[in-house]
Amino acid sequence: MNKQDIYNFLDEKNIAYEVTEHEAVMNMEELSKVDLLYPGRDAKNLFVRDDKKKNYYLITVFGDKRVDLKQFKEKHNTRRLSFGKDHDLKEKLDLETGAVSPFGLLNDAEHAVHFYLDKQFTKNGGIIGIHPNDNTATVWLKAEDLIKLIEAAGNPVHVVSM
Numbered sequence: 001m002n003k004q005d006i007y008n009f010l011d012e013k014n015i016a017y018e019v020t021e022h023e024a025v026m027n028m029e030e031l032s033k034v035d036l037l038y039p040g041r042d043a044k045n046l047f048v049r050d051d052k053k054k055n056y057y058l059i060t061v062f063g064d065k066r067v068d069l070k071q072f073k074e075k076h077n078t079r080r081l082s083f084g085k086d087h088d089l090k091e092k093l094d095l096e097t098g099a100v101s102p103f104g105l106l107n108d109a110e111h112a113v114h115f116y117l118d119k120q121f122t123k124n125g126g127i128i129g130i131h132p133n134d135n136t137a138t139v140w141l142k143a144e145d146l147i148k149l150i151e152a153a154g155n156p157v158h159v160v161s162m
Contacts (some may be wrong), residue, residue: 006103006139013149017141024135026098027041028153032052032062037140038065045100047113056092056132057081060102060130061118061162076116076160094133101131102146111154117147118162121141124130 001009009150010017022034033076036042046067058142059067069081089095092113093104106117121128121143128146129138 001103001106001133003037003134003137006106009106010141015141015145015149017139020129020140021098022136022138024093024098026057028133031138032114034138035137036129038127038129041072041127041140042138043102044055045102045130047084047093047095047100048081049084049088050081052079053088054120055079055090056084056113057116058102058105058113058126059116059162060121062120065118065162067162072116072162076158089090099131099133101133102150103130103133105150106153106156107133108153108155111156114156114158114162115150116160117143120161121145121158122159 018037020037025031028106031042039152042063043060044063049056064065073081092108094107095104102115105113125142128143129140132139147157
């Protein structure tokens with residue numbers, strides 16, 4: 001799904017959302033220069049794989065959080081993790097570098113990518129800001145709605161403290 005497909009999908013599912021259109025951003029530093037609707041509720045998304053290239057994960061945390069992959073491995077009983085390659089991202093989620101988003105899971109026909117969402121997103125109003133599979137906008141919606149959409153699409157969802 002591209003950006004417009006995501007908007008149409010959210011409309012079809014009667015999911016309330018807001019959009020911040022902006023220049024293309026490739027990282028959290030660039031996003032920090034954008035005037036956001038909900039400062040501090042933007043998400044950082046990490047696409048990682050295990051050392052056998054058998055399991056893939058999308059880890060979504062608050063934009064200012066750091067993720068220690070070694071600690072994540074130990075806490076969630078995975079094999080050693082490293083960042084997924086561009087071709088893996090394209091193959092698994094049909095996304096380009098810089099546009100990694102939980103909405104990419106809607107493109108995962110094999111339901112092979114495990115989604116780990118920071119539990120903090122479900123607190124204090126539950127708003128999360130993520131790209132609509134395109135890094136020129138941020139979609140704001142309730143984390144609970146995002147979880148329901150991903151689960152309905154068939155991907156494993158893990159809401160955890162990070």
